[in-house]
Amino acid sequence: MRQWTALILIFAALMPGSVPRGVAQVALPSVQLPDATRMLPPLPNLGTEPLARVGDTLADVRLERITNLLRDQRDRIEPDRNGEPAVRGILVATGVDDAMIVRAAEKGFRLLDRERIEGLGLDIVRFTVPGGRSLARAQKQLAKLLPDAEVDADHLYFAGGPGGLLPAATLAAASTSGKASLGLIDGGVAAHPSLAGRVAQRGFAAGAPAASRHGTAVASLLVGTGTVRGSAPGQRLLAADVYGTDPAGGNASAIARALGWLAQNGVAVTTISLVGPDNKLLAVAVSRAQQRGMLIVAAVGNDGPAAPPAYPASYQGVFAVTGVDARNRALPEAGRARHIDFAAPGDAVLAATGLASADRLRGTSFAAPLVAGRLALRYPAPAVDRIGPAVAALVMEAHDLGKRGRDEIYGHGLICGDCGGR
Incomplete structure (x- = not known):
């Protein structure tokens, strides 16, 4: 209990606040395929729009997505x-x-x-x-x-970015156990060469694991090597597919089960580039994982700065990550939780998207794994007494952006500024 109290004090000092709901990412290519991970529809070029109009556009997109989902999947x-x-x-x-x-x-x-x-x-x-x-x-x-x-x-929780399930033959190795420093909760991961032999995954939804472009992209930004290089290249990764082929996948129950599996297998840092509303089961599951020494890094979503904050990024103690463009400006579509902890590249980020494909992607989904990988290099195994030094080292690495010191837009600053194929 004394160790957990110390952990709370560390998080309170470094990451104050928490809040409710939101959405996710945008792929640079505007063509998307149907995907069980329920991707965000393509958006216009938000960089040319006034901020107030951006907020209106994103609010309309979010409402349209939910309306279409409820109509098309009313039986589930x-x-x-x-x-x-x-x-x-x-x-x-x-x-x-x-x-x-x-x-x-x-x-x-x-x-x-x-x-x-x-x-x-x-x-x-x-x-x-x-x-x-x-x-x-x-x-x-x-x-x-x-x-x-x-x-x-x-x-239900939403992923954003490159949509589309991939052929089953492209699936990376499936496994029910194995130790790793890094964990991923998303769609399934394809066997891209940058990930060869380092990803084990398990399904937590009907038809899972099923390789997806979004899950593959986030995985490559964590542990990819070669032409698609992650922020923790060459590390081993456990990936939990909470979507599979289930229209009602990506739910709070699936995410809670995935957190349990990752905790059982000694994962120290977990990336969740999914967003949705506050949920009592998810809140408890996140808290239990944190009590066991797991650090959770999550994207703030792409509903814009005026939107309600996204979960799980907004839970206390979760590292909330926003995205920046090539000039280190916050993405206009990036959400804002009650706490923003770090920023990372989120525009034209080079990531794997299939068995042999890679694309430049946009969104906070692709910023979060860059922070998670750097954190895992400092925190390779769950140990509450090692959290303080690991987080302090990451804060020291951050390049200050915006107002001097920590601020509400960039948090402690930019991590991995030269990552993502910049």
Whole structure:
């Protein structure tokens, strides 16, 4: 407990604040293929737009994406009480005992399953919503019925950037175990030459692991070598595919399970370039992983500075990363959490996107792994007493941008300024 208290104090000093929801990244090429990871639609050239108009454009894009998703996948997805997309007809809860399950059943909330995430020591209960009742209404009712439990919808989280699933034959090695300093929660990773022999992955959704361009790009920016070089080149990576081919993949339950698997396998630093709303299950899972010494690095998303902040980047103690262009200016579409910790290249970033392909990509998704890799070089194994020195070294490495000292746009400054094929 004394070690965890020290960890909280370190994070409070270096990364104050936390907040709610958001979205994600943009690929430079405007052509995208359907993808189970639900990519952000192409945007206009935001660099030529006034900031207020950028905010309006991004807000419209976000609303359009959610509206289309709810329409196209109505049999699997529905809105929660705040209008956020979630798995249809399912509520997830923690802190539930047998008496609570009986009480819920009496009111029509049937127990779907109980699960223990061993790596986090976390018990999850899933209930089905009574027939004819909307998720939004049921969410309020079950929370009132079980006031001592943490009840929420199983929210969906979005990746952004190069869309499209890749052929199964391109999948990097699949594995259920193995030690590594770095972890990734995203779509599946393809066997690009820059990643050869260093990626093991596991699926946490139907059809997973399934190689995706977004997951491959982020992986290459972590551990890639050769022409596509990551910020921690040559390191081993454990990749958790939370999307697979499931239209309702990328949900809070899948991300929580992925965190448990990574924690079990000794991952010290995990990158999550996915964004969505605050979620009680995800918040607990992130906290449990942090208590075990895992550092989590997340993108702030691409909903623009006026948008509600994205999760998990906005949780306390998570390293929130924004993106900058070639002139080290913040991307106009980059979101702002209550805390921004670091900036990294997020425009025209060279990343692997398939078995033998690489492209220049744009978005905060591709800035986050550059910070995570540099952090992992200083923090190769989970050890709470080593967090302080590792974070302090990363802060010292950062090149100050914007206002002198830490600021709300760039955090402590730019990391890996010469990364991403600059």
